[in-house]
Amino acid sequence: MNRISRKTLTEILTILKDSYLKPDTKLNFLDFDNPFQILVMTVLSAQTTDNNVNKVKPQLFSRYPDCKALATADQEDVEEIIRSTGFYHAKAKNIIAASKMLRDDFNSEVPGTIEELTKLPGVGRKTANIVLSHAYNINEGIAVDTHVKRLAGRLGMTKSSDPVIIERDLMELVPKEEWGLINFLLISHGRNVCDARKPLCDECKLKGLCREYKTGKLQ
The missing domain is CATH 1.10.1670.10 (Helix-hairpin-Helix base-excision DNA repair enzymes (C-terminal))
Structure with a gap:
């Protein structure tokens, strides 16, 4: 059919x-303030609710406000903050590694293309589309x-x-x-x-x- x-x-x-x-109406379910936050929060949203991610936002970004800070974070500390989102070992590892790549390869800026975003650890096409749409108002997919x-x-x-x-x-x-x-x-x-x-x-x-x-x- x-x-x-x-x-x-x-x-x-x-x-x-x-x-x-x-x-x-806000066209997003995650309470983010900038492209870095929506990137990290979308990675954290896998297999959990957006509400759970929104709850960890204040503590996570008050301690690690940008990719430079998160790139040097202690993984166990990040895991403890994001524990309630589930799969916190893998998620902490990915957001720290992605932050290092942003710092080292993208001049500490969240890139604006599918191809570049999907190079980041933990970022697949779905996450990349969400970041582009909500952070940059770009529709690539x-x-x-x-x-x-x-x-x-x-x-x-x-x-x-x-x-x-x-x-x-x-x-x-x-x-x-x-x-x-x-x-x-x-x-x-x-x-x-x-x-x-x-x-x-x-x-x-x-x-x-x-x-x-x-x-x-x-x-």
Whole structure:
């Protein structure tokens, strides 16, 4: 079965914008102040909630405010600060190593391309897309997390379960100026309505446009 049409996509986006975009809406879920913070916090957000990462932010960046400070940090000290985010050994190792690379190879600046960002330890394409979109307002791709993967499939935006292919399918379907926005909208709907195990289909404003609902897979 083919993917949904651009007309259907436009209808979906209109409904999601009406539901989740308000005049004071922040299009990011991490409470960052600069590119370095969003980079580190996005690495820390793997396998945990954004709220958990936001909670460790004050202590982490008061002690290590920039890449030069974090590059020389004691790993055990960093681990203790970020322990509540899970996988703290690997995360601490990665953010310290990434900070060293920023200091040594990028003049202590967070780079502004996918290719450069993904050279940093712990930074994959999803993280790079989030950093570019939120820190620099650059759309080079679409960050595919678990919510985006689930909703893109249910709504018929892709037939794949591979994040790389899902990203490609979404990039072909969604206008480039809305690549950053689609991530926010799908995550918001995934958290509020389209749960992985118990989607609230009766309350969902998209059920008339949802491929899996219409084919009975979610009923």
